[in-house]
Amino acid sequence: MLTQMTKVLTLLRHGESEVGLGQKEDFSRKLTSTGKLKLERLTNVLATRSLEYSAVVSSTATRTRKTTEIVIKAIQVKECTFLDALYLADVQTIVDLCGNLPNECSKVMIVGHNPGLSAFLSFLTGEYQPSLQPGMMAMIDFDVDAWEVAITRGMGNLVEILQ
Known part of the structure; x- marks a missing residue:
């Protein structure tokens, strides 16, 4: 009999960032010192x-790049990818991305x-x-393979929220 795997998805909102002026400058906003401290x-x-x-x-x-760099120091990660499509992504974009994850990946973090x-x-x-406030992380599990x-x-079970 096959046992059902559990998938775990962690959603992390980037840390607190500088105030931006306009769309072009929004992409380049940096983390504030408070944002970095909270992520640490x-x-x-x-x-x-x-x-x-x-x-x-x-x-x-x-x-989000800087948030990812800070957080991956504390966890073990097999693969880290940066995608333009996640910049200000709507729900459907994130659904499409996550729905197409390889099933061999049992634990995934989205930043x-x-x-x-x-x-x-x-x-x-x-x-x-x-x-999710800046720097807040939600862990969700799914009893599916x-x-x-x-x-x-x-389908997800909210397991924990960390900040």
């Missing part, structure tokens, strides 16, 4: 857990932006309007 505290918690991820997929914006990331969390868990099944409305 988060990594201290993550480091005690010996977490291993098959993949981390991040937006290419400056603030992105609001409002799409919080809306995606709501879509997966059925939780009413959760709001295929991402295309997992990434369906209400």
Whole structure:
């Protein structure tokens, strides 16, 4: 008899960033010193857990790249990818991305932006309007063996939120 695998998806909103002026400058916004400090505290918690991820997929914006660089120091990651499509991605874009993840990847982290990331969390868990603040992380698990099944409305179980 085959045992059912569990998929784990972690959603991480980038750390607190500088105020931006206009779309062009928004992409290049950097983390504030407070944002970096909060992410360092988060990594201290993550480091005690010996977490291993098959993949981390991040937006290419400056603030998400830096958030990813800080956080992956505290976890083990087989593959880290930066995708332009995650920059200010809407729910459908994130659904498409996650639904096409290789099934061999059992634990994946997505580093992105609001409002799409919080809306995606709501879509997966059925939780009413959760709001991921800068530097906040949500861990969701799915009792399925295929991402295309997992990434369906209400299929996820919100396990934990860290900040």
